[in-house]
Amino acid sequence: MGLELARQMAGQGEVIITGRTNPKVDFAEFRELELTGGDLAVRIGEFVSSLPEVDTCIYAAGFYQGKSLTDLTDDQIETMLSVGARGLIYTVRELLKKQGKLGQLVTITSSSQYTPRPLETIYNFVKAGEAIFGAAVAQDERVGKVLVAAPSGMQTAFWREQPGKDTTEYMDPKWVAEQIIQAASGEYEYKEIRLLRGNPPTVLDVTNRT
Numbered sequence: 001m002g003l004e005l006a007r008q009m010a011g012q013g014e015v016i017i018t019g020r021t022n023p024k025v026d027f028a029e030f031r032e033l034e035l036t037g038g039d040l041a042v043r044i045g046e047f048v049s050s051l052p053e054v055d056t057c058i059y060a061a062g063f064y065q066g067k068s069l070t071d072l073t074d075d076q077i078e079t080m081l082s083v084g085a086r087g088l089i090y091t092v093r094e095l096l097k098k099q100g101k102l103g104q105l106v107t108i109t110s111s112s113q114y115t116p117r118p119l120e121t122i123y124n125f126v127k128a129g130e131a132i133f134g135a136a137v138a139q140d141e142r143v144g145k146v147l148v149a150a151p152s153g154m155q156t157a158f159w160r161e162q163p164g165k166d167t168t169e170y171m172d173p174k175w176v177a178e179q180i181i182q183a184a185s186g187e188y189e190y191k192e193i194r195l196l197r198g199n200p201p202t203v204l205d206v207t208n209r210t
Contacts, residue, residue, distance in 0.1 A: 001108055001156055002060030004177040009056075016051065019061075035061055035087040036079050044087065048094035055103035056184075057095060059088045059130075062110070066119045077122055084126030085133075092137060101142045106184055107134045109150045111194070131192065138190035145188055149180045151195040171201050179203050 003025070006017045010027035017023070018033040033047050048054075061083050065076065088107060095102050112120050113127040131148045138146035153170040176195055183193050183203070194204045 001151075001154065001173055001176065002058065004173045005058055005060065005106075005108075005180060008177050008181050013055070014052065018047075035083045037082075040082055040086055041090045044090040045094045048091065048098055053099055054095055056106065057091065057102060057104070058106040058108070059091065060108040061087055062108070062127075065123050068119060069121045072122065080122045080126060084123070085129050088130060088133065096140075096142055101144070103144045104146070104184065105134060105137060105143060106147045106149065106180065107131075108180070109148060111150055111152045111196075113148075113150045114194075135190060135192070146190050147180070147184045148190075148192040149183065149195065150193070151176050152197040152201075169197060171195065171197055175201065 002017065002019070003023055006015050006028045007025070009015050015028040016031055017025075017028045018031050020032065020034055022030045022032070024030075031047070031050075033044070063080075063083060065072070065080050067076070092102070092105060107130050109127045109130045110123070112124050113131045116124055127150075131150065134146045134148040137143050151171065153167065154173045154176055155167050155170045156173050179193070179195055183191060183205075191205065191207050194206055196202050196204060
């Protein structure tokens with residue numbers, strides 16, 4: 001998802017993508033960043049300090065973890081918390097400390113943000129946390145605008161470690177990225193959208209839900 005968003009943003013300015021593995025693309029610069037392990041805050045601080053000024057930060061890190069709470073090891077829980085929560089928190093904090101401002105934050109959550117599932121307890125936790133974190137950051141006068149985008153299942157490599165998973169009715173990541181880029185454009189302070197599977201798939205703006 002992050003790679004597809006970067007592809008569609010190419011040409012709008014310098015695009016830098018991060019992750020564990022270099023995708024070797026010609027439309028963006030790759031810089032390695034591992035979100036697991038010790039000293040995460042320090043490593044993200046060093047990473048952010050090496051970047052040029054960032055106007056738009058898109059946080060799309062995530063992975064699937066389908067186990068009951070009692071079947072998860074300490075390391076598995078800590079990994080999910082680091083990738084889904086700590087990484088976002090430290091990245092935004094370091095950008096604001098360095099720059100004093102951030103034009104836009106886009107955080108990609110999931111339908112698990114608002115749909116509790118017994119085998120996704122920690123995933124539910126971090127995705128719901130990402131959403132409320134984005135809403136809170138939107139109230140910071142140093143941040144121009146915030147988009148929280150919660151897509152349902154997509155046909156991405158996210159599911160590669162889930163053999164037998166039927167993704168035939170899942171959404172096309174290119175279409176999802178197009179909707180997110182469109183929603184992120186224009187003037188607003190905070191926006192939350194849900195991208196729902198269906199025939200055709202739909203986009204629901206729930207910014208002002210009660």
